[in-house]
Amino acid sequence: QKEVEQNSGPLSVPEGAIASLNCTYSDRGSQSFFWYRQYSGKSPELIMFIYSNGDKEDGRFTAQLNKASQYVSLLIRDSQPSDSATYLCAVRNTDKLIFGTGTRLQVFP
Amino acid sequence: EAQVTQNPRYLITVTGKKLTVTCSQNMNHEYMSWYRQDPGLGLRQIYYSMNVEVTDKGDVPEGYKVSRKEKRNFPLILESPSPNQTSLYFCASRLGLARQFFGPGTRLTVL
Numbered sequence: 001q002k003e004v005e006q007n008s009g010p011l012s013v014p015e016g017a018i019a020s021l022n023c024t025y026s027d028r029g030s031q032s033f034f035w036y037r038q039y040s041g042k043s044p045e046l047i048m049f050i051y052s053n054g055d056k057e058d059g060r061f062t063a064q065l066n067k068a069s070q071y072v073s074l075l076i077r078d079s080q081p082s083d084s085a086t087y088l089c090a091v092r093n094t095d096k097l098i099f100g101t102g103t104r105l106q107v108f109p
Numbered sequence: 110e111a112q113v114t115q116n117p118r119y120l121i122t123v124t125g126k127k128l129t130v131t132c133s134q135n136m137n138h139e140y141m142s143w144y145r146q147d148p149g150l151g152l153r154q155i156y157y158s159m160n161v162e163v164t165d166k167g168d169v170p171e172g173y174k175v176s177r178k179e180k181r182n183f184p185l186i187l188e189s190p191s192p193n194q195t196s197l198y199f200c201a202s203r204l205g206l207a208r209q210f211f212g213p214g215t216r217l218t219v220l
Contacts, residue, residue: 008149032206043199043211044152088152095140095159097209101151 003027004091006100013107019076021103023089026070033065033072034090038102044088048074079107111136113212115200121218122190130185130215132200138210140203141183142167143175145196146214152199158183190219 005024013019021035032051036044050056050063050072062075072091076083086102113134122128134141142157144167154167158177172194174186183202187194200212 034208041214043214045211046208049208092206095157095206096154099144099152101149 002100003098004089004100006087006089006103008101009104010106011103013079013105015079015081015107015109017079017107019079019083019105019107021074021076021087021089021105023072023074023091023100024070025072025089025091025098027091027093028067028070030070030091030093032092033063034092034097035061035063035072035074036088036090036099038086038088040086076105079105081107081109083107111210113200113202113210115198115212115215117215118213119216121220123220124191125189128187128190128217130187130198130200130217132183132185132212133181134183134200134202134210135181136202136204136210137180138202138204139180140205141177142201143173143183143185144199144201145169145194146199147196155185155198190217192219195219 035048037047038044048063050065056063060077064073084107086104088102089100116131139160143155144152146152153169156175158164198215201209203209
């Protein structure tokens with residue numbers, strides 16, 4: 001079992017819709033959770049982080065964490081074509097940051 | 110501007126020819142690391158450093174060396190590159206457990 005698992009996609013959504021990206025992790029001791037966005041050929045950039053169970057909202061982005069189910073998700077409201085990218089889930093346990101392989105999101109006009 | 114820089118950005122080399130990829134950060138971060146990114150395998154950590162003169166292996170250290178003589182620099186050394194080291198490499202830094210900043214990436218091709 002991979003430590004951090006994501007569906008590779010592509011996930012295709014129409015402009016204006018809600019995109020839902022999911023991630024599961026295997027280590028129950030994981031302490032913090034991150035979502036990075038990566039455009040093709042570019043470096044990852046942090047868009048959200050969450051430490052506690054529940055929801056955290058920042059603009060059009062909402063991160064959701066359920067530690068009991070070892071599940072973290074990212075919702076993107078009012079999706080735009082510029083949101084088309086690969087979204088990487090990352091999980092931290094002590095000093096180590098472990099990345100999933102990413103989900104490719106395509107937002108079509 | 111706070112940033113992580115890497116050089117070169119693109120490199121094509123031949124098997125066995127030693128190379129160094131430089132990484133520098135201007136944020137006074139203690140923690141620095143190197144990742145490689147391959148299709149279907151995601152980002153995998155090669156080496157990391159908690160502070161000056163402190164380095165440790167990540168998940169895929171074979172064939173790589175690093176050094177941390179100064180806080181701002183963390184070069185990645187390939188003593189004898191092989192074709193399976195063809196990849197996209199990222200350097201990253203962070204302060205403590207805070208957000209991690211990535212460099213722009215180095216695309217390496219080993220023929």
